[in-house]
Amino acid sequence: MRKTSDFIFEIGCEEIPAGMIAKACDEFKAILEKYLLTAGLLDKENIEVIGTPRRITAICKALLQRQPDSEKEVTGPPKSVAYDSAGEPTRAAMSFAEKQGVPLGKIYTVATQRGEYIATKLVTVGRPAEAILAEILPRAVAEIAWPRSMYWTTRESMRFIRPIRWIVALLGGKVLKLEVAGVRAGRESAGHRFLGKSAVLIKNAAGYESALRKSFVLVRPEARRKKIESEVAKLATKNHLKVHEDPALADLVVYLNEYPSVILGSFDASYLELPDEILITVMRGHQKYFALRTSNGRLAPHFLAVINLDRDAKGLVCAGHERVLRARFADARFFWESDQKCRLADYLPKLAHVTYESRLGSYADKVERMRQLARWFAEQWFAQGITQASVASADRAAELSKCDLVTGMVGEFPELQGIVGGLYAESQGEPEDVFQAVYDHYRPAGLDEKIPSNLTGCAVALADKMDSLVGCISAGLLPTGSSDPFGLRRAALGVVKIILERKLPVSLSSAISAGVKALTSTTPKIHVKPEIEKQIIDFIIDRARFVMRERLGFAYDEVNAVLAAGSDDLVDAVKRLEALKAIRRSKNFEPLAVSFKRIRKIIEKAGPADIWQLPAVRPELFDTDSERALHSAAEAANRKASADKRAGKYREALQTIAELRPAVDKFFQDVLVNAENEDVRRNRLTLLQTLLREFSTIADFSEVAAGESR
Amino acid sequence: MHPETFLRVLGPEPYKVCYVQPCRRPADGRYGENPNRLYKHSQFQVILKPAPANIQDMYLASLKAIGIDLTVHDIRFEEDNWESPTLGAWGMGWQVLLDGLEITQFTYFQQSGGIDLEPASVELTYGLERIAAFLQSVESIFDIQWTPERTYGQVRLAEEQQFSTYSFDFADVTSARQMFDLTEKEALRLIENYPRKDPAAKRRYPVLAAYDLCLKCSHFFNLLDARGAISTTERAALIGRVRQIACRVAACYLDQTSSNDSTGSRESEESE
Numbered sequence: 001m002r003k004t005s006d007f008i009f010e011i012g013c014e015e016i017p018a019g020m021i022a023k024a025c026d027e028f029k030a031i032l033e034k035y036l037l038t039a040g041l042l043d044k045e046n047i048e049v050i051g052t053p054r055r056i057t058a059i060c061k062a063l064l065q066r067q068p069d070s071e072k073e074v075t076g077p078p079k080s081v082a083y084d085s086a087g088e089p090t091r092a093a094m095s096f097a098e099k100q101g102v103p104l105g106k107i108y109t110v111a112t113q114r115g116e117y118i119a120t121k122l123v124t125v126g127r128p129a130e131a132i133l134a135e136i137l138p139r140a141v142a143e144i145a146w147p148r149s150m151y152w153t154t155r156e157s158m159r160f161i162r163p164i165r166w167i168v169a170l171l172g173g174k175v176l177k178l179e180v181a182g183v184r185a186g187r188e189s190a191g192h193r194f195l196g197k198s199a200v201l202i203k204n205a206a207g208y209e210s211a212l213r214k215s216f217v218l219v220r221p222e223a224r225r226k227k228i229e230s231e232v233a234k235l236a237t238k239n240h241l242k243v244h245e246d247p248a249l250a251d252l253v254v255y256l257n258e259y260p261s262v263i264l265g266s267f268d269a270s271y272l273e274l275p276d277e278i279l280i281t282v283m284r285g286h287q288k289y290f291a292l293r294t295s296n297g298r299l300a301p302h303f304l305a306v307i308n309l310d311r312d313a314k315g316l317v318c319a320g321h322e323r324v325l326r327a328r329f330a331d332a333r334f335f336w337e338s339d340q341k342c343r344l345a346d347y348l349p350k351l352a353h354v355t356y357e358s359r360l361g362s363y364a365d366k367v368e369r370m371r372q373l374a375r376w377f378a379e380q381w382f383a384q385g386i387t388q389a390s391v392a393s394a395d396r397a398a399e400l401s402k403c404d405l406v407t408g409m410v411g412e413f414p415e416l417q418g419i420v421g422g423l424y425a426e427s428q429g430e431p432e433d434v435f436q437a438v439y440d441h442y443r444p445a446g447l448d449e450k451i452p453s454n455l456t457g458c459a460v461a462l463a464d465k466m467d468s469l470v471g472c473i474s475a476g477l478l479p480t481g482s483s484d485p486f487g488l489r490r491a492a493l494g495v496v497k498i499i500l501e502r503k504l505p506v507s508l509s510s511a512i513s514a515g516v517k518a519l520t521s522t523t524p525k526i527h528v529k530p531e532i533e534k535q536i537i538d539f540i541i542d543r544a545r546f547v548m549r550e551r552l553g554f555a556y557d558e559v560n561a562v563l564a565a566g567s568d569d570l571v572d573a574v575k576r577l578e579a580l581k582a583i584r585r586s587k588n589f590e591p592l593a594v595s596f597k598r599i600r601k602i603i604e605k606a607g608p609a610d611i612w613q614l615p616a617v618r619p620e621l622f623d624t625d626s627e628r629a630l631h632s633a634a635e636a637a638n639r640k641a642s643a644d645k646r647a648g649k650y651r652e653a654l655q656t657i658a659e660l661r662p663a664v665d666k667f668f669q670d671v672l673v674n675a676e677n678e679d680v681r682r683n684r685l686t687l688l689q690t691l692l693r694e695f696s697t698i699a700d701f702s703e704v705a706a707g708e709s710r
Numbered sequence: 711m712h713p714e715t716f717l718r719v720l721g722p723e724p725y726k727v728c729y730v731q732p733c734r735r736p737a738d739g740r741y742g743e744n745p746n747r748l749y750k751h752s753q754f755q756v757i758l759k760p761a762p763a764n765i766q767d768m769y770l771a772s773l774k775a776i777g778i779d780l781t782v783h784d785i786r787f788e789e790d791n792w793e794s795p796t797l798g799a800w801g802m803g804w805q806v807l808l809d810g811l812e813i814t815q816f817t818y819f820q821q822s823g824g825i826d827l828e829p830a831s832v833e834l835t836y837g838l839e840r841i842a843a844f845l846q847s848v849e850s851i852f853d854i855q856w857t858p859e860r861t862y863g864q865v866r867l868a869e870e871q872q873f874s875t876y877s878f879d880f881a882d883v884t885s886a887r888q889m890f891d892l893t894e895k896e897a898l899r900l901i902e903n904y905p906r907k908d909p910a911a912k913r914r915y916p917v918l919a920a921y922d923l924c925l926k927c928s929h930f931f932n933l934l935d936a937r938g939a940i941s942t943t944e945r946a947a948l949i950g951r952v953r954q955i956a957c958r959v960a961a962c963y964l965d966q967t968s969s970n971d972s973t974g975s976r977e978s979e980e981s982e
Contacts, residue, residue, distance in 0.1 A: 014766055015804060017789035053787075148791070150802040152761055152818050154829050162802070163818070165763065193770070194780045256786065287810050305810065307784040317784045320809025323849065327746035334740060353883070355944045406938045411737070 004062035005129070005172030008205035010189055011056045011141060011180070012166030018053060018255035020161065022221065024144050025049040025056055031143050032058055035136045040067045041129050050220055052258045054190065056144075057219060059205050063171065067126030074100055079109050079116040093118060129171055134178040137169060141180050157181065166190060173204035191215025192258050195310055216259040216310060225254045231262035232304055236292065239264065241300050244291035249284055256288065257308040265289075265322045269301040271329045274336055275423045281413055282328045287321070335409035344424045347403035354406060357486070360471040361524040363402050369471075369518040373463035374398040376514045377506070378456070384505045386455070390433065394459040397437035400425055401460055404438075418442040444497050446490065447551065451498045458498050462511070465491035470515035473536050474528045492543040499570045500547065507568050512536050541567050548574070554581060557705040564700035579650035580699045588661040589654075589704075595664045596701040599688045602673055606685050614686040621683040626663075626670040631687060633663040638694050650698055657695045664691075711797055713921055715757050716956075717963050719822045719831040728756040730838070734929065736881075736936035739874030742867045745850035746811075746840060749873045750866075754836040761818060761832035769806075769816065769834055777845055784809050792817040792833075796928045796952040798824035798960070801833065808844060813837050823960020824953070877936040886937070890930040894951060897923035901958045909969055917962045924955040 016024070029049040036042040041064045049058045076082065076096035084090050089104055097104050102120045110119045142158060149159040158164075158181040169176040169185035178185050189212065191197045196215025202208050209219050218224045228250070236243050253260065271279065276291075276299050283289040289303040305321050312318050352364040360366065374394035381389035404410045404421030413420070422439020426432075433456050440452035441460040452461045468491045472478075479488050499506050515536075516528045541563060548559045554577050562576045583589055606612055622628050637656050644653035673688065675681045695701070718725050731753045739749030762768060766787075774780060787804035792815055794800065801817035819831045839851045839862065848854055852863030900920040905911040931948050934940050940948060 015787035015789075019789075148802070150818055150820060150830075152830050152832075155826055163761075163763075194785065256788070308786055309782075309784055312782075312784075314782055316782050317809050320783065320811060320844070324746070324810040326849075327744060331740070331744050331747060334743060350938060353939050358944070358947075411938075 002068070003065045005065050006205035007058075007060040007063040007129075007133075007172075008168060008170050008202065008208050009058045009137060010166075010168035010202075010208075011164060012168070012190055013054055013056070013160070013164055014162040015053045016051070016056075016161050018252050020146065021051040021053065021056070021255045022251070024146070024161070025051045028056055028058060028140065028144050031140045032136075035140055036060075036063070039132050039136065040064070040070075040126070041132060051255070052217060052219060052221075052224075053255060054193075054217075054258060055219070057168075057208070059208065061205065063129060065172070066128050067132065069126050070124045072122050072124065073110070073119055074122055075110060075112070075117045075119040076100075076107075077118060078114075079118055082107075082118040096120075130174075130176055133169070133171060133176050137176070137178055138180045153182070168202050170202060170204055192217050192308075195259060218259055221254050224257060224260050225250070228253060228260050228262060228306055232290065235262060235264045235304060239292075239302065240295060241292040241302060242295065242297075243304070244280065244293055244299075246284060246290060249288060249290065253288060253306040257306060259308060259310060260306045261309055261311055263305050263307055263312050263318050263321070264302055265305055265318050265325065266302050267322065267325055267329060271333065272299060272301060274329070274332055277416065277419050277423065278332050278336070278409070278413070279329070281416055282332050283325065285413070285415065286328055287325060289321075289325070331412065332409070335407065335412060339407040339409055339420075340424060340427070343428055344400050344403045344421060344430075347406050348399070350406040351402055357472065357475060357477070359475045359524070359526060360519075363405060365523055366467060366471075367399060367402050368522045369467045369515075370398040370401065370460065370463040371395050372518040372522070373466055373511075373514055374459045377459040377462055377511070380510075381455070381459075381505065386505075388455055389459070390456060393431070393433045393437065393456045394463075396430070397434045397441070397456050397460045398463055400430070400434070400438050401441050401464065444494050447493065447497075447547075451494075451501050455502075458502050458504065462495060462498055462506070465494045466511055466515045467518065469495070469536055469539065470512060470519055470528070470532075471526075473539065474516075474519060474526060474532050478535065478539065488539070489543065492540045493547070495540055496544045496547050496570060500552075500574060503571050505569065505571065508537055508540060508570070509533070509568050537567075544570055544573070548577060552577070557703055558584070558699075561699040561701060561703035564703050565696050565698055575648065576650050576698050579654050580704075582651055583654040583658060584704065586655070586658060588658040590706040592658055592661040592664060593701040593704040594706050595661070595668065596692065596695075598668070599692050600702040603685065603689055603692065609689065612682045612685050613689065614682055617687050617690060618683055621680055623680060624670055626667045627684065627687065630660075630663045630667045630691075633660055634687075634691050634694070641695070645698060653698060657698075657701075660691075660695075711794060711799065711925070712755065713918060715755060715833060716797060716799065716822055717918075717921065717960070718757060719759055719819050719827055719833075720825060720960055720964050721967060722828060723759075725757065725759045725831075728754065731755045731835075734873075734932075736873075736877035736929075736932045739870065739877055739936070741874040741878075742852065742863075742870035745843075745852070748839065748851065748866075749870050749877065752838040754834075754838055756834040756836075757831055758834075759831035760829040765832050766816075769814070773808075776841070778808065787816065790815065795949045796931060797924075797956040798822070798953045799956075801830075803832075808841075811840055811844065813841050813844070823963075824957035825960050825964065877933055881933050881937055883934060883937055883939045886930050886933050886939075890927055890934070890948070893923050893926045893930065894955065897927065897955045897959075901955065901962060904962045904965075906962075906965060912966055912969060915962075915966065917959060917966055920955070920962070921959045924952065924959055927952045927955060 029047055032047050033042065033045045047058055047060045049056065051057065077092045082090055082093035093107060096118060097107055100120050100122060106120050107118050109116050146161040149161055151157055151159050152163040160181065164181040164183055166188060167180050167183050167185040168187055168189050169178055170187055175187055176185055187202045189200045189202050191200045191212065192215055196217060200211050200215045202211055212219050232243055279299060280291045283291050283303050289305050292300045292302045292304065294300045307317050309317065348364065351367060352362050354363045356363050356366045375391050378389045378391040378394040400421060404417060404424065407420060409420045410417050418441055419439055422435050425435035425438050433454060436454050437452065437457035437460045440457035441464055443449060443461060444451050452458050468486060469488055472486045472488055477486055512533050516533060519526055520528055545559050548554045549556060558577055558580050562573050562580055567573055617631060619631060637660050641653040641656045644656065673684045675684065712731050714727050714729060718727060732750055733753050734750045736749065738747050740747045758765065770780060786807045788807055790805040791802045792800065799822040801819040803817035805812045806814040806816055813836065815835045817833045819827050819833055821827060839854065842854045843851050846854055852861065852867055854862040856862040856865050897920050900916060904915060931952055
């Protein structure tokens with residue numbers, strides 16, 4: 001049984017940003033495990049890392065006290081060189097032994113593939129854990145990656161998220177000799193800033209949590225979460241209220257406090273006349289309060305604040321928070337009222353002074369283009385039988401969509417852009433179709449976010465995103481690497497999500513052309529090079545591939561095969577994907593895909609089509625039955641598949657095509673494409689080319705990987 | 711940013727300074743109607759170079775010293791990295807909240823005028839009106855008893871109303887742009903004529919005046935911003951122009967002070 005000791009390592013820090021602590025703990029755990037497993041001090045991954053705003057702590061109940069000894073075999077010269085004919089060691093053997101630091105007696109021979117060699121075993125004695133930890137720990141701390149790090153003494157000194165002020169490092173209760181960022185490790189930790197002792201002595205890992213608990217630090221995030229949740233529930237129940245759920249906020253407050261308590265505060269009910277979105281944003285964003293609802297679901301004039309104290313005995317903290325919230329709400333009301341001294345549309349002229357992008361003009365210019373595009377989308381949809389599409393609503397919503405950018409409210413709460421415009425439009429009597437569209441038009445903000453809730457909103461959102469894509473890419477602002485200042489990736493993702501989730505008939509190429517037309521026909525009338533449209537399509541299709549794979553769960557090759565057969569109508573592409581996915585496991589399909597690949601290669605090898613292609617297949621040039629059979633099977637299949645395809649029955653069409661497999665197989669068995677007779681050869685190539693072309697309109701089978709089940 | 715902060719954090723010499731700084735932020739004006747927000751407020755600014763290891767404790771002791779009982783109030787250091795993109799200055803730190811009210815910005819300066827600081831300084835900026843309102847338990851900043859005879863509102867409300875009105879409603883965008891351009895031009899003229907190679911001429915060269923002009927540019931930028939006249943992209947361009955002045959001033963200042971071994975007395979500057 002190897003001896004183990006318990007181990008504790010605490011990085012004491014000035015307040016670490018709450019949102020980063022959990023991730024840093026996970027990362028530190030992985031770093032430590034990597035080092036300790038490599039050093040042989042750990043049998044398995046049993047390090048635990050927990051954190052509060054002021055500390056990141058690693059705990060291990062059983063760390064080996066010493067590295068195990070390790071043994072390594074070293075081979076020397078061949079036996080024939082090491083021993084003379086009399087079997088006596090030669091100079092070579094002696095110098096080998098000397099070099100390895102072992103007596104001659106420890107030398108033996110080993111058989112290798114190349115013959116017999118002399119060898120010896122070298123034993124490396126394991127080092128004590130103390131020595132290894134002293135090396136590893138400072139390095140491990142420095143390896144934690146932060147979004148941005150700082151120095152607090154000189155530039156050459158260590159960088160970290162915030163200054164490191166103390167280090168506790170104990171192995172089996174004994175202080176390790178090490179230094180991190182110029183701080184010598186000891187056993188002195190710190191309690192809660194105001195409630196606990198400033199110096200808390202830690203005896204060993206086992207006593208760590210309870211020692212800090214006595215000084216009002218709940219080291220375990222779960223313990224803090226539990227305390228918060230139970231107090232939140234108690235206060236809500238007691239006051240017959242329900243908490244406005246906010247998991248992200250809950251995660252945040254767990255890491256904002258070392259000893260959290262929850263207090264209930266109130267505000268003047270007159271503020272409830274402001275929209276919920278604004279009240280909640282103020283409470284949540286600035287003050288990190290939980291909003292509360294009454295039993296009928298309406299916002300209540302109360303809030304819950306999580307404070308870093310054991311209680312608010314005199315009610316001073318609560319009074320303070322209430323006062324701050326009153327001022328914040330007064331600010332919001334100030335904006336709500338002063339912004340609405342004029343109507344939303346009255347802000348339009350101001351947009352002319354707000355540049356969208358230097359080459360793409362002002363926001364007023366963008367709004368003009370958006371109106372044109374939004375109308376275009378609505379017209380298209382209406383023409384395709386979507387009767388609720390309203391050109392007038394789309395136009396009006398696009399016109400109002402950006403007005404809120406110059407309001408005070410959005411200046412103060414930029415995260416409410418669109419929402420504020422929607423709320424103002426609503427309170428100023430715009431129809432629901434319009435105000436909801438304004439409200440929603442920035443959606444979706446990401447892969448998991450909702451798309452606009454009505455059709456007009458979809459038209460305006462698509463117009464906005466399409467204009468950004470067409471405009472910025474034309475202006476040479478295609479995102480590179482991680483830099484995407486105009487959010488073009490998000491815009492393209494939004495276009496894809498809206499089209500797919502709402503199942504909208506949109507021709508991407510026509511939509512892009514409409515965008516280009518808007519860009520070239522209204523000020524600042526920029527010139528768009530023809531090749532740009534292709535770049536824009538590729539950019540959007542790239543996001544579509546991502547959505548189809550990561551979100552809809554289609555395989556790589558399925559997506560490639562379907563998009564190679566056409567990507568202009570994304571809703572149709574997904575229908576074809578579903579058919580392909582359903583059919584690919586059937587017995588004929590993948591073998592047929594292999595044959596199509598072969599056909600493609602043969603055709604590529606034959607060189608440019610114009611030198612061999614016949615206007616049509618000429619049956620009189622066939623000289624085997626297999627050719628004739630394939631030709632007639634293909635013609636029949638094409639008739640049936642085309643009819644199915646027109647009816648949108650992609651699965652049936654693919655089934656029909658798959659059934660060609662025996663005919664294709666037979667053809668390749670019996671027929672040599674490259675016949676000596678030139679006409680016969682050209683006829684065969686033409687037959688194969690027709691096959692490939694006609695049957696690649698749903699999916700390009702040659703893109704399908706056989707025998708893979710991704 | 712006061713030159714005692716912006717410039718003094720540059721270079722290696724230890725330096726400690728504190729002073730009250732009136733801060734004008736046109737976009738924060740509320741016509742005197744918001745109990746916590748002001749067009750112009752007063753900050754008590756502290757610079758400590760190098761940053762002491764116990765600076766957080768020193769800061770908390772300062773709160774105790776002015777009568778805040780830390781055991782019955784909720785004091786919190788919440789992430790807030792301060793940055794002045796117009797001046798190429800930034801640092802990492804917190805806003806300090808007292809029962810949810812922001813009372814101090816606490817920053818470990820990393821750069822000023824685009825120059826990495828060696829060593830790092832710590833800056834504390836106390837919001838005096840908010841702290842005073844808290845200590846006097848008054849609801850609004852304007853109710854603070856500023857002197858035994860007068861409230862803060864009596865002293866300052868008219869100014870708040872008028873300057874809010876000016877920045878939001880009256881300031882002429884075209885003139886503000888022209889003044890920005892003019893001031894920039896004058897600042898650049900000073901910077902470009904800095905006699906880098908002439909130690910004698912250097913000593914009295916008005917680098918500080920160039921910085922003063924830089925601050926004026928920054929103010930016109932803020933004014934245009936409050937008027938809602940600047941877009942996201944134009945904003946970046948204007949910020950870049952002010953930053954360029956700030957960075958070049960910082961470089962001149964470092965050159966001037968390192969060749970001027972005796973850091974002579976410098977007269978104090980006015981606001982911003």
